[in-house]
Structure formats: C-alpha cells, structure tokens
Amino acid sequence: MTADEPTLHLYSDLAWLWPLWGDVDGEYAEWCGVVHRLMHHHARRELHTLLNLGCGGGKNVANLKQHYAVTGVDISSAMLDFARQLNPTSSFIQADMRTCQLAQTFDAVLIDDAITYMTSRTDLARVFTTAYAHLAPGGVMVVSPDYLVETFQPNETRVSHAASVHKPAHLDVVFIENNYDPNPHDDTFAGTMIYLIREHGVLRVVQDNSTLGLFTRAVWHDTLSGCGFAVHETAGIAHPEHPVFVCVKAGEIENHHACGTL
Numbered sequence: 146m147t148a149d150e151p152t153l154h155l156y157s158d159l160a161w162l163w164p165l166w167g168d169v170d171g172e173y174a175e176w177c178g179v180v181h182r183l184m185h186h187h188a189r190r191e192l193h194t195l196l197n198l199g200c201g202g203g204k205n206v207a208n209l210k211q212h213y214a215v216t217g218v219d220i221s222s223a224m225l226d227f228a229r230q231l232n233p234t235s236s237f238i239q240a241d242m243r244t245c246q247l248a249q250t251f252d253a254v255l256i257d258d259a260i261t262y263m264t265s266r267t268d269l270a271r272v273f274t275t276a277y278a279h280l281a282p283g284g285v286m287v288v289s290p291d292y293l294v295e296t297f298q299p300n301e302t303r304v305s306h307a308a309s310v311h312k313p314a315h316l317d318v319v320f321i322e323n324n325y326d327p328n329p330h331d332d333t334f335a336g337t338m339i340y341l342i343r344e345h346g347v348l349r350v351v352q353d354n355s356t357l358g359l360f361t362r363a364v365w366h367d368t369l370s371g372c373g374f375a376v377h378e379t380a381g382i383a384h385p386e387h388p389v390f391v392c393v394k395a396g397e398i399e400n401h402h403a404c405g406t407l
Contacts (some may be wrong), residue, residue: 164311190281190284194213197209254286255287301324315344335357340353365390
C-alpha cells in the first residue's frame with residue numbers, strides 16, 4: 146500500500162485479520178531462513194542490522210530479529226500496531242518506502258510482497274534508490290516480486306483459511322485471492338481480495354480491490370542495476386516461478402543513476 150493507494154480494508158478496519166493469515170512459525174520462518182542464507186552468502190560485510198521496507202504486521206521481523214537488529218518501515222499505522230505487539234524490542238517507523246530518509250545505514254535490506262504495490266517503473270526505482278541509500282557499502286538487499294509478466298497466470302485464484310492456532314472458537318475466516326490483467330500492455334494487474342468472515346455463524350463478505358505492479362524480468366534487472374546494485378537472481382521456495390533478487394551494494398554512487406537520488 147502506498148500513500149496514493151485507496152486505503153484497503155486489510156490495512157485499516159480489517160487489520161485485525163492479519164494475525165490469522167499466515168503462520169509466523171511456518172511459511173514466514175521458512176522464507177526468512179532462505180533470506181538469511183542468501184544475505185550471508187552474497188554480502189561483502191558482516192551483517193548485524195537489517196531494514197525491512199514495507200514490513201506490514203511484522204511477521205518477517207519476528208523471524209529475522211533472531212539474527213539482526215531490525216528496523217521496520219510501513220505506511221499503515223494499523224499494521225505497525227501489530228508489528229510492535231509481535232516485536233516489542235524492534236524499531237518501527239511509519240513512512241513511505243519510496244521516500245523515507247532515516248539518517249542511518251544498515252547492513253541488509255529486505256523488501257517482501259509490499260513491492261507489488263509499486264505500479265510504475267518510476268516508483269519501483271524510487272524504492273530501490275531508497276534501499277540503496279540506506280545500505281552500507283558491501284551490504285545486501287533481498288527483494289522478491291510476487292509476479293513477473295513472463296509467469297503471470299491470468300485469473301489465478303487462491304483460497305486459504307484462518308490459521309487455527311490464532312483463531313477464536315466463534316470465528317472463521319476464508320481468504321480468496323484473485324489476480325486478473327485487464328490490459329497486458331501496461332505495467333499493472335488487478336488484485337481482488339475477498340474475505341468471508343463468519344462470527345458466531347453470521348457471514349460477512351468484504352472485498353478489497355488493488356491495482357498492483359507487473360513488470361518483465363528485464364525491467365527488474367535493469368531497474369536494480371540502474372540504481373547501482375550488482376544483481377543475482379535465484380528461484381523462490383514455495384513458488385519457484387517467482388524469482389528472488391539478491392542485490393549487493395559494492396560502494397558509494399559516484400554519479401547520478403537513471404533511477405535518481407534521494
């Protein structure tokens with residue numbers, strides 16, 4: 146979610162659903178284990194601090210804080226409330242990840258699925274410029290797009306249920322995700338989320354509609370390298386068709402790159 150994106154229910158009045166969607170100790174732990182290994186393999190400096198841009202409700206932070214002193218940045222105050230509850234010893238800042246300036250550098254940066262809310266190449270570059278500016282020389286960034294143009298599945302639909310370990314007995318929630326690309330010639334697709342919420346057996350249906358970014362593999366590589374990163378690509382874990390980009394900052398930028406500067 147960005148400042149100019151209409152506020153979604155999941156990031157406002159339905160933010161209380163977030164702890165029910167995805168297991169901190171399951172899929173998030175597995176993903177963060179991969180992130181940790183990739184960062185240590187590619188980094189050219191010791192890793193002690195990490196900046197999580199677009200940290201959401203802090204589930205990645207909950208796993209990564211075992212290895213790093215983590216600072217999380219997100220634009221949603223409701224999500225940051227959950228992140229702070231889950232990670233009371235970590236630092237969180239409400240800001241736009243395209244423009245934040247924290248006056249400090251970090252050894253590593255993680256950008257997870259929040260990058261999907263970047264709907265233009267300009268905004269994609271602004272996020273990577275921000276990340277580059279906050280990385281110390283030799284530091285490493287991991288970013289993983291949910292979708293590429295080359296692997297996008299039209300009308301893909303996924304259904305998941307509330308994590309039972311966190312779910313009150315009177316509540317049941319089904320999450321339905323649908324992705325559709327109404328215009329294959331632009332850099333976006335339409336993401337629809339439907340929440341089937343049953344409280345004491347009474348059904349409530351709520352829908353979120355988002356415009357999300359969809360770029361080619363070449364655009365990702367060109368934008369990242371244009372911001373100064375040395376880029377390495379590997380396959381995702383749960384979905385091998387979703388790439389993971391591991392990006393190393395070799396040193397300070399000597400001149401302005403095409404993506405701009407802070």
